[in-house]
Amino acid sequence: xxxxxxxxxxxxxxxxxxxxxxxxxxxxxxxxxxxxxxxxxxxxxxxxxxxxxxxxxxxxxxxxxxxxxxxxxxxxxxxxxxxxxxxxxxxxxxxxxxxxxxxxxxxxxxxxxxxxxxxxxxxxxxxxxxxxxxxxxxxxxxxxxxxxxxxxxxxxxxxxxxxxxxxxxxxxxxxxxxxxxxxxxxxxxxxxxxxxxxxxxxxxxxxxxxxxxxxxxxxxxxxxxxxxxxxxxxxxxxxxxxxxxxxxxxxxxxxxxxxxxxxxxxxxxxxxxxxxxxxxxxxxxxxxxxxxxxxxxxxxxxxxxxxxxxxxxxxxxxxxxxxxxxxxxxxxxxxxxxxxxxxxxxxxxxxxxxxxxxxxxxxxxxxxxxxxxxxxxxxxxxxxxxxxxxxxxxxxxxxxxxxxxxxxxxx
Amino acid sequence: xxxxxxxxxxxxxxxxxxxxxxxxxxxxxxxxxxxxxxxxxxxxxxxxxxxxxxxxxxxxxxxxxxxxxxxxxxxxxxxxxxxxxxxxxxxxxxxxxxxxxxxxxxxxxxxxxxxxxxxxxxxxxxxxxxxxxxxxxxxxxxxxxxxxxxxxxxx
Numbered sequence: 001x002x003x004x005x006x007x008x009x010x011x012x013x014x015x016x017x018x019x020x021x022x023x024x025x026x027x028x029x030x031x032x033x034x035x036x037x038x039x040x041x042x043x044x045x046x047x048x049x050x051x052x053x054x055x056x057x058x059x060x061x062x063x064x065x066x067x068x069x070x071x072x073x074x075x076x077x078x079x080x081x082x083x084x085x086x087x088x089x090x091x092x093x094x095x096x097x098x099x100x101x102x103x104x105x106x107x108x109x110x111x112x113x114x115x116x117x118x119x120x121x122x123x124x125x126x127x128x129x130x131x132x133x134x135x136x137x138x139x140x141x142x143x144x145x146x147x148x149x150x151x152x153x154x155x156x157x158x159x160x161x162x163x164x165x166x167x168x169x170x171x172x173x174x175x176x177x178x179x180x181x182x183x184x185x186x187x188x189x190x191x192x193x194x195x196x197x198x199x200x201x202x203x204x205x206x207x208x209x210x211x212x213x214x215x216x217x218x219x220x221x222x223x224x225x226x227x228x229x230x231x232x233x234x235x236x237x238x239x240x241x242x243x244x245x246x247x248x249x250x251x252x253x254x255x256x257x258x259x260x261x262x263x264x265x266x267x268x269x270x271x272x273x274x275x276x277x278x279x280x281x282x283x284x285x286x287x288x289x290x291x292x293x294x295x296x297x298x299x300x301x302x303x304x305x306x307x308x309x310x311x312x313x314x315x316x317x318x319x320x321x322x323x324x325x326x327x328x329x330x331x332x333x334x335x336x337x338x339x340x341x342x343x344x345x346x347x348x349x350x351x352x353x354x355x356x357x358x359x360x361x362x363x364x365x366x367x368x369x370x371x372x373x374x375x376x377x378x379x380x381x382x383x384x385x386x387x388x389x390x391x392x393x394x395x396x397x398x399x400x401x402x403x404x405x406x407x408x409x410x411x
Numbered sequence: 412x413x414x415x416x417x418x419x420x421x422x423x424x425x426x427x428x429x430x431x432x433x434x435x436x437x438x439x440x441x442x443x444x445x446x447x448x449x450x451x452x453x454x455x456x457x458x459x460x461x462x463x464x465x466x467x468x469x470x471x472x473x474x475x476x477x478x479x480x481x482x483x484x485x486x487x488x489x490x491x492x493x494x495x496x497x498x499x500x501x502x503x504x505x506x507x508x509x510x511x512x513x514x515x516x517x518x519x520x521x522x523x524x525x526x527x528x529x530x531x532x533x534x535x536x537x538x539x540x541x542x543x544x545x546x547x548x549x550x551x552x553x554x555x556x557x558x559x560x561x562x563x564x565x566x
Contacts, residue, residue, distance in 0.1 A: 025418070348480035350454050351423070354541060358419050367455060380455040380478060405416075409423055410481075 013301065014390040016041040027360030030398045035180055035208060035339050035386030036364050038233045040294070047293035048235060048286050058282055060259055074285050077292025078275075084295045085225065086216040087242050091274035094248070095288055098239035099207040100130040102226035103174070105241055105254045105278060106203055107134040110224075111172060113252065117143030119171040124162065125151040126179035126186065128370040131205045135174060144171065151376060155182040155331035163194055173202045177209030177225075181370040181384065182331030183314075183339025185213075192222050201247065207231055211388065212310055212337040214303035217242050233388075234294035235287040241278070248274050255280040306389045310338055313387055317396045321385075324403050330382045341368075341382040344403055347410050349381045355409060356383075359402040422534035422541070423481065426489075430531075431481035436491035440474040445558065449477075449551030451543055456483040460490075460551045468499050480544050482535060487548035489528055499556050506553040510546050 014020055017039045022029050031039060051073055057066035059074045075090075082090045096102045111121070121135045125148050132146075139146050147170075149162035157175070166173075173195050178185050188204055195202045203224035209215055211232045217225050224247075229238030243251075253260050253271055257280030262270040271277045298306065318340055321327055326345035344352055353365035366381040367374045374381055385399060440461035449458040456479030465471045473491040478484075494502040509529055513536060535545045 350480040350541070350544065351482070354422065354538060355419060358416075366453070409419060410428065 014392070016043070016297070017390050018042055018045065020390060024360050024362075025358050027358075028398075030361045030391075030395045032385040032387065032391065032395065032399060033362045033364045034211070034388040034391075035183075035231070035384065037230050037236065038211060038388055039390065040233055040235070040290070041297050043297045044234055044290045044293045048290040051286050051289045056286070059285055060276075070285055073289045073292070074283070077288045077295070080292045080295040081240055084215075084299065085210070085240075085242060086218050088218060089245055092242055092245050092248065094241040094243060094275045094278045095283055096239040096241050096278075097237050097284065098228040098230070099205060099226045100134075100228075100239075102224075102239055102241035103130055103203065103205065104134045104137075106172075106224050106226070106243075107138040109251045109254045109278070110201075110247065111135075111138050111144075112141055115139075115142035115144040115171055118169055119144040120147050120167075120169045121145070122147050122149065122162070122165055122170050122173045124149040124157045124175050124186070125372055125376060126155070126157060126182065126184060126370070127174070127176055127205065127372075128180045128207075128368065130207070130369070131174050131176060132372070148372075149175075151184075151373075154333050155179070155184050155373075156333045156335075157184070157186050159187050159190055162191060166194065166198065166200065170198075170200055173200055174205065175202075176205045176207075177215070178206075178212060178337045178339075179331075179370075179373070180208050180339070181368040181373045181382070182333065182341055183208075183336040183386070184331060184333040185335040185337050188220065188222070192220060196221060208337070208339070213307055223247055229287065229291040229294065232291075232294055233297065234291035235284075237284050238287040238291045245274065248278070251278075253280065254278050257281040259283075301389070307337075309389050310387055313391060313393070313396070314338055314340070316393060317385065317387065317399075320396050320400050321403075324400060324407075326407060327403075330377050330379065338388070339384060339386045341384045343379065343382055344406060345410065347406060349383045351410075352383050352403075352406055355406040356399070356402045359398070359405060361399055361402045363399075418534075418537065422538060424531045424534060426528060426531040427481060427485040427534075430485035430488040434475075434484050434488040436472075436474040436488070436495075438474055438476055440472060443474075445555040447551045447555035449547040449554075451479070451483065451547050454480060454483075454544060456480060456544060456547055458483065458487050458548055458551055460487065460548065460555050462494075462552075462555055464499060464556075470495055470497050470499065470502055475548065479547070480541075482532070482541055482544040483547050486532055486545045489531070490548045490552060493526055493529060494552065503553055503556050506549045506556075510549050513542055513545050 019039045055069040057070045059071045078093050082093050135146050192202050201223040204222045206225050206227040210227045223244045225242040227240050230236040260272050260277050260280040262272050328343045330341040349365040364384040443461035444464045445462040458477035460475045462470050463472045473495045475487045532545045535541050
C-alpha cells in the first residue's frame with residue numbers, strides 16, 4: 001500500500017475529511033489542533049452512520065440478526081485494531097473509553113492489589129495529566145511513591161537519569177511514546193529493554209504515538225500500550241488498552257457488570273475470559289465500529305507513508321516558525337513528531353489563539369493538560385500547532401501569516 | 412480592512428492593549444483591608460486584588476497583581492481605576508453592572524460616566540470563550556468586598 005500512497009498528495013487526503021472544507025470567520029479553516037482531537041474522514045463518519053441506521057443492537061447478547069451483525073462489527077473492529085498494532089492475540093485488545101480509562105485500569109487493576117508501601121511508580125516530566133494523576137491516586141491508596149525522570153531544556157527525557165532512577169523498588173514505568181505538549185518522541189525502546197532485563201513492567205502512553213508512528217507492540221515488547229480513538233481519526237469515547245496476555249490474565253476485573261461474567265449467582269461470580277473480563281456493560285459499539293473504519297482508512301494509506309510525510313511537514317513548520325520575529329520555540333527535541341509549542345513576543349497564548357482563530361487558524365493554547373511541563377519551562381501555557389497528514393505547506397504559510405498579523409496588532 | 416480584522420480590533424481596542432501592556436495600580440497594596448484571588452482554571456489566569464477601605468466605607472486605594480491574558484489584565488487594570496473612591500456598596504454594584512453588561516445578550520446595561528472606559532471591553536461579548544477573562548477581576552472584586560475569603564473562580 002505504501003508504494004501506491006507515494007503518488008498521493010496531501011490535497012487528496014484532505015478531501016477525505018468533510019470538516020476541513022469550511023470557513024470560520026470568513027476564512028478557510030486551517031486545522032492545526034489534531035493533537036487535541038483529530039478530524040474524522042468520511043469513511044469513519046459513514047461507517048458509524050451505516051451501523052446506526054442498519055445494524056444497531058446490543059452485542060454478545062441476542063440470537064437475532066441485528067445483534068449478530070452488531071457483534072460482528074464490534075469484534076471485527078477489535079481484530080482490525082489487533083492487526084494495526086500487531087498484538088499477538090485479540091485477547092490482548094481491551095476496548096475502553098480512551099487513554100485515560102486505559103491507564104486508570106492498569107493503575108487500579110494491575111498496580112493497586114500488588115503495590116506495597118515504599119514501592120515506586122516511575123514516570124517522566126513530559127507526561128500529560130492522564131499519565132500522572134492515575135498513578136498519584138494509586139500511590140495515595142497504597143503508600144507507594146511516584147518518582148519522575150527529568151527532562152532537559154530541549155524537552156527530551158534524559159535517558160541516563162531515568163535509568164539511574166530504576167532500582168528494586170520500581171514496580172512499573174509509565175511513559176509517553178510521543179509527548180503531547182512538546183511532540184518529543186521518547187526513547188521507549190531503550191527504556192523497555194532495560195526494564196525487561198530487570199523484570200519491571202512498562203506502560204506506554206501511545207495517545208500521540210499511534211496517529212503518527214508505525215506502532216508494533218510485539219517489536220516494542222512493552223507490557224501495556226494505551227491509546228485513544230479520537231486522536232487517530234476515530235470517534236471520541238473510544239480507546240484501547242493493549243496488555244500482554246499473561247499479565248491481563250493475572251489481573252482482577254476493572255469494573256463489574258454485564259458482559260464481563262460467565263456465571264453469576266449471589267454466592268460467586270465467574271469472570272469472563274479475556275478481553276471481556278475488562279469490558280463491563282454495554283460498550284460504545286458505534287464508536288468502536290468507527291474506530292475500526294479509522295484503522296482501515298489509515299492502513300489504506302499506510303502508517304510508514306504517513307510518518308514520512310508528517311516528518312517532512314513538521315520539519316518545514318519548525319523552520320518557518322523559527323524565521324518569525326519574536327518567536328520562542330518551546331520543545332526542540334532532536335526527535336519529534338507532529339507538534340510544535342511556541343510563544344510569540346510577550347503575547348499571552350489565549351490572546352494569540354483568539355487572533356489566529358479569527359484568521360481561520362485553529363491551534364491549541366494553554367497548558368495542554370501537562371502543567372508540569374509548563375512549570376519546567378516557566379510559562380503558564382504555550383501555543384501549540386499540531387499536524388496530521390491532511391495538513392500541507394499552505395497551512396504552514398497561513399499560520400505564519402496569521403502570526404505576523406498578531407504581531408502587528410500587539411505592536 | 413476585512414470583517415475579521417475589524418472584529419479583532421474591536422476585541423483588542425487600543426485602550427485594552429494599553430492597559431494590558433501598562434497595567435495601572437499593579438503590585439501589592441500594603442495595609443490592604445480587603446483582598447481576594449481570582450482564578451480562571453482553564454486559562455491559567457491568576458489575579459489578586461487589594462483594596463484599602465477607609466473608616467467611612469470608601470475605597471481609598473486599589474491594586475492588583477498576577478498574570479493572565481491581555482483581556483484579563485486590562486480588565487483588572489480598568490477596574491482599579493474605576494472603583495477607587497467609590498463606596499463599597501457602589502463598587503459592588505459596579506461589579507454586577509459590568510458583569511451583566513459583558514455576559515448577557517441583552518442591550519448594554521447603562522454605565523455611568525466613571526465606568527465609561529469599561530466600554531473598551533465590550534468586544535468580548537462576541538467571544539464566549541473569552542468573556543470569563545474579562546469578568547474574572549470583577550468576580551474577585553465582589554468576593555473581596557464581601558469578605559469572602561474563598562478565591563473567586565470563573566467556573
